[in-house]
Amino acid sequence: MASKRPDRRGFLKGGAALAGGLTLGAVEPALGQTPASDGFIRGNKELVAYGERSRFVKSVRIQHPPGSRPSPDAFGKVFHVAAPLQDSVGVITPSSLHYVATTRGSFLPDIDPREHRLMIHGMVDRPLIFTMEDLKRLPSVTRLHFIECAGNRSRSQHKTVQETHGMVSCAEWTGVRLSLLLKEAGVKDGGSWIVSEGVEEVKGASSIPMEKAMDDCLVCYGMNGEAVRPQQGFPLRLMVPGFEGIFNTKWLRRIKVVDRYYMTYNDYGHLRQDPEGAALGYQIGPKSVITFPSGGQQLPDRGFYEVSGLAWSGGGAIRKVEVSTDGGRRWMDAEIQGTAQRMAHARFNFQWNWDGKETELLSRCTDELGQVQPTRAQVAKFWNVPLDSSFRVKGQDNSIQPWRIASDGSVHNAIF
């Protein structure tokens, strides 16, 4: 899936140069006003009511990982679907391209929001039932947050950044603070966990520490300026910023306040033999990846390129991103676009002149807690285990992704 991006960039650069009044040797006339060869898009009721992208834009999601259980499967169930990060710009993943995962492969519930209810009960003074209308009356919050699947792990057989990193996305989420709802219900002494539950056939449920529930969780009805999509939990989704994807309960219908870990089907999958592994499979670590140039793309020639990528951390905001263009010998600060938000994608850029020689591009980030994204070698050294082909980063894999630029300009996954 070769990107069209270098071409488009050349076009934009030319346009910017013109706008700046620079004189270029052989500028084609009226660059931005060339008549479209295929005419126009005739307006119709559907397109006026709800717009769609250009037919020339082909970016799509794919099943994850490649060759695994298909989505949809023979039954029409959806399991794991990865976002096309190689085509991403900015920090927001369009809702139509946001990655999707379900507890064990599910049908997507088709919920009439007028019928939907959220119940909060268990160790509370006042159990409560909210309609969607009720929730929209309450004070709302809008925040950018990434969500990442625990299975987002780069492997040597993966070719593109969609395959290595596509199980992460970032959207603008709108809803009510969970802490507000819990305070309305009045959490009793000893209420130390919540169990959140969805509507889908398996009624996916997760135990979440009360500290997290009271800290920054949201009960969301909005996503990217409209209602949450069915694939993302319409009409209501729990947002647990920075925790592994499975905690962000879709089609949320019930929250039970309890005094212990409830060991649901989702929960037992988080159990580990060692406390280190358990801790590292909970909150997402600092992680970044270069999305351009990335695996499967092709640099047309030597010369200038803006290297661009995404960085995120479950520990808070991204403070620093560094890029290496020589396989990790030297690291230089990349520019972070705008103000990095907590538990959200940050877009970084780095200006690079490629000399046409084979090299490796890498990025690493540091978050507000001072956690630094490691290489696989650093992780292996920390745990004192050999760095061979069977090496696996403990917990959520947040290791540095190397992209090899071959001398012909082709880009390859350089992880082994």
Place this chain on the structure above:
Amino acid sequence: MRFFSLLPLLMLLGGSALAQSPTYGVGRTPSAEEIRAWDISISPTGEELPPGQGTAKEGALIFAKPIFQGGCLACHGPEGQGGRAPRLVKRQAEPGVDPWDLGRILPIRSPYATTVWDYINRGMPVNREGTLTADEVYSLTAYLLYLNDVIPEDKVLDAQSLPQVEMPNRENFARVPDWQPGAPRLKGYPY
């Protein structure tokens, strides 16, 4: 001045009585019946388990029924393997195999049998979830635990005995991390 003199009193109230009363008064109180109908959570100690009972022998009969009668065989295959749906029986039959090597088959790695009961009760059979009776869920749980060498064939599972089942990982798992806001993932781990 008057405001400041009231501050300690306000803080005292804020810490106790005031924090306990609703601010917005939005939402309604569910009836006890509504809560009972919605609450399908089962804790590891099984307080919420309903009355009922079953054995592996009874479970084997239910397992083999057609789907529309709550059966499992059509999707999961005979004795829980070889079907289109996930395998339900561990791969190694030998005793002494590390339970962590058994994969995510059934919740066999869960320390508590309540996880198995809960999953069948909330998620099975697909498209007919919630139609199994409590007796049927106890029986199917007993059958699957029997097939995985966890309990004997004649063991009766009910609200009292189910939480007592000695799962292979009963004591063999790490404590759940004690998460705190603003803390790194793992103390001493720089990454």
